[in-house]
Structures are given as structure tokens and as C-alpha cells.
Amino acid sequence: MPELVVLHYTAMDGANAALARLCDPTAEVSAHYLIGADGTLWQMVDETMRAWHAGAGQWRGIVDVNSRSIGIELDNCGDHPFSAPQMNTLEGLLPTILERWGIPVDGVIGHSDMAPGRKHDPGPRFDWARLERLGLAAARGTGAPPETPDPERFRRLAAEVGYTADVDDATLLQAVRLRYRPGARGPLVPADFSPLDQPALWT
Structure with missing residues (x-):
């Protein structure tokens, strides 16, 4: 199904x-x-x-x-x-x-x-x-960005949303940005966290 x-x-x-x-x-x-x-x-x-x-x-x-x-x-x-x-x-x-x-x-x-x-x-x-x-895709989070961009926290938040593929940090960041911040470049920054900061939609 x-x-x-x-x-x-x-x-x-x-x-x-x-x-x-x-x-x-x-x-x-x-x-x-x-x-x-x-x-x-x-x-x-x-x-x-x-x-x-x-x-x-x-x-x-x-x-x-x-x-x-x-x-x-x-x-x-x-x-x-x-x-x-x-x-x-x-x-x-x-x-x-x-x-x-x-x-x-x-x-x-x-x-x-x-x-x-x-x-x-x-x-x-x-x-x-x-x-x-239009309610046809999961709404992005609106949480406040952290002061320090912790890669482990980013990976955890991404996994809670659904990003569970076994990839390195840079590849994960690129995939999340394609969805939520397509114009973003460079290393992980606090703004990358906000779209992922949402209640878990699945268990």
C-alpha cells in the first residue's frame, strides 16, 4: 500500500x-x-x-x-x-x-x-x-534558530522530519536546503534549523 x-x-x-x-x-x-x-x-x-x-x-x-x-x-x-x-x-x-x-x-x-x-x-x-x-505538503517548522549550529542536533531534527538515509553531514544539509532553503550555500548555519523545528509527524 x-x-x-x-x-x-x-x-x-x-x-x-x-x-x-x-x-x-x-x-x-x-x-x-x-x-x-x-x-x-x-x-x-x-x-x-x-x-x-x-x-x-x-x-x-x-x-x-x-x-x-x-x-x-x-x-x-x-x-x-x-x-x-x-x-x-x-x-x-x-x-x-x-x-x-x-x-x-x-x-x-x-x-x-x-x-x-x-x-x-x-x-x-x-x-x-x-x-x-495549500495543505498538500508538510508545513515547515517555525522554531527559533539556535545560537550555535550543532550538526548532531541538525541530524536529529532532520531524522524526525523523515531524512533517515545514511549520508554524511554535507549531503544531508544539501538535501534539506533543496527542500527548505534552496538559495543557501556554505556551512551549516542557525537558519537551517528553523524549517526542521516542528513536532514529529510520524513514529
Whole structure:
């Protein structure tokens, strides 16, 4: 049964190219849905079936993410904003999936969240804050930043949110920033803690 929804970008030359690849059995890659830049929605794999979209990684201790998730590909290369029609279609699709399978909003994640360092989609131009405002992704924390940026505390907070993949500190920081502070660079700073400072949403 699906417990997660994983968002991706296609990183291909248009939706038709992505559709051809995702439907090619020799490519050994697939997803449940593809949303074009113009808002067109294609379903390629039934939600009850396993799709090959996530690969190696982990979220909330779930290792075989392919078997426990629904994958949504977005026609984008990650270097420009996602179009309004595309986001509108996504925002119409997500509630139906979440309701159908009883998936909580904290189960909506990016590929980069569950595969830190290996994957970067849906990328820094994806509007996570917009999904949060609509109640379609877990709201970020609003806690006061610590005076001293302790890496151990950062790792603990990240794990409580769901970042349980076994990666080094720099890779974890990059993944968290892709989701919450995509413009941030450099070493760990107090501002990196605030988005993670929230009540644990799972046990």
C-alpha cells in the first residue's frame, strides 16, 4: 500500500520524450503519472502497481520506496519555474491520491529528500511553499534558530522530519536546503534549523 508520493522532474526535452521513455520497457524506469508543462496529465501505471521511479534511498526508515510510493513526474529540467498549468494539475491530483490511500501530507516528498546526494529533483525551482500553503505538503517548522549550529542536533531534527538515509553531514544539509532553503550555500548555519523545528509527524 502506498505511504508516500514522490515528486520528480523529467530532465528531458519535453513531455513527449519523457512519455516515450517512461513507457519503454527496456528503459527500466517508470512512474505512475506524468504532468506536462501545459498541464496535461498522463497515467502510465495503476496506483496499485509498483513503478520504477525512486531507486535507492530511504525516507522515514522506508528503504524500498518504489514499493511504498506513487511517483509523479513533472515536465521540467529543474532550471526554471514550474508552470502555472502544471502546478494546477498537480494540486488537483495530489488530494485525490492522498485521500484514496490515506497518505498524510508529510508523505509528499521530493526525490532528493529520499535519495540525498544521488538525486536533486524536483529541484530548487519547485515551489514547496505553495504546496505547504495549500495543505498538500508538510508545513515547515517555525522554531527559533539556535545560537550555535550543532550538526548532531541538525541530524536529529532532520531524522524526525523523515531524512533517515545514511549520508554524511554535507549531503544531508544539501538535501534539506533543496527542500527548505534552496538559495543557501556554505556551512551549516542557525537558519537551517528553523524549517526542521516542528513536532514529529510520524513514529
